[in-house]
Amino acid sequence: DVKVTQSSRYLVKRTGEKVFLECVQDMDHENMFWYRQDPGLGLRLIYFSYDVKMKEKGDIPEGYSVSREKKERFSLILESASTNQTSMYLCASSLGGVNTEAFFGQGTRLTVV
Amino acid sequence: QKEVEQDPGPLSVPEGAIVSLNCTYSNSAFQYFMWYRQYSRKGPELLMYTYSSGNKEDGRFTAQVDKSSKYISLFIRDSQPSDSATYLCAMKPWNAGNMLTFGGGTRLMVKP
Numbered sequence: 001d002v003k004v005t006q007s008s009r010y011l012v013k014r015t016g017e018k019v020f021l022e023c024v025q026d027m028d029h030e031n032m033f034w035y036r037q038d039p040g041l042g043l044r045l046i047y048f049s050y051d052v053k054m055k056e057k058g059d060i061p062e063g064y065s066v067s068r069e070k071k072e073r074f075s076l077i078l079e080s081a082s083t084n085q086t087s088m089y090l091c092a093s094s095l096g097g098v099n100t101e102a103f104f105g106q107g108t109r110l111t112v113v
Numbered sequence: 114q115k116e117v118e119q120d121p122g123p124l125s126v127p128e129g130a131i132v133s134l135n136c137t138y139s140n141s142a143f144q145y146f147m148w149y150r151q152y153s154r155k156g157p158e159l160l161m162y163t164y165s166s167g168n169k170e171d172g173r174f175t176a177q178v179d180k181s182s183k184y185i186s187l188f189i190r191d192s193q194p195s196d197s198a199t200y201l202c203a204m205k206p207w208n209a210g211n212m213l214t215f216g217g218g219t220r221l222m223v224k225p
Binding site for chain 1: 117121156157158203215216217
């Protein structure tokens with residue numbers, strides 16, 4: 001089975017802190033994604049990466065950056081956390097190509113106080 | 114207006130009922146349509162995947178796409194308490210790689 005593992009299930013951070021969310025997949029997938037999920041808004045794409053060191057902005061990249069130094073690992077960075085970044089963050093991975101399924105991690109519930 | 118609209122629910126039904134979950138969308142370029150199921154405190158998992166218009170059946174689940182009306186549905190027959198979850202529709206154009214646009218999700222509760 002594909003496994004997408006997010007480093008933390010729950011995080012509480014203070015406003016202004018730099019926050020790192022880590023995601024690792026074990027199936028040699030080319031594509032990796034970071035979404036945030038908010039009630040009523042569904043999943044919104046923050047960034048995605050289709051190869052090592054490659055990244056593309058999604059729908060809501062402001063306030064976030066990403067890093068993909070190794071194929072299996074994709075990190076989401078909140079440069080200076082703000083309360084409006086309190087959310088559920090979901091990492092996903094998929095093979096390259098059009099008709100491929102995205103596999104999701106368990107999510108990280110981030111609270112910024 | 115959001116590109117993909119989905120009634121948030123909650124939708125509460127008795128065990129054994131037929132459930133209908135729906136999404137409407139505005140982008141006529143969408144060609145691939147998916148339904149994800151998300152249990153509480155878990156990540157979404159793919160349930161059904163269809164291309165263009167028509168029906169697809171998998172066990173108790175049927176996905177239906179009506180591109181002329183920009184409307185997709187997921188039907189669950191003989192619903193079970195284990196079907197209680199949030200159901201998210203997702204879609205993408207043919208050339209979008211894996212960049213999906215999601216609906217807001219409908220929370221379903223099946224009562225024994």
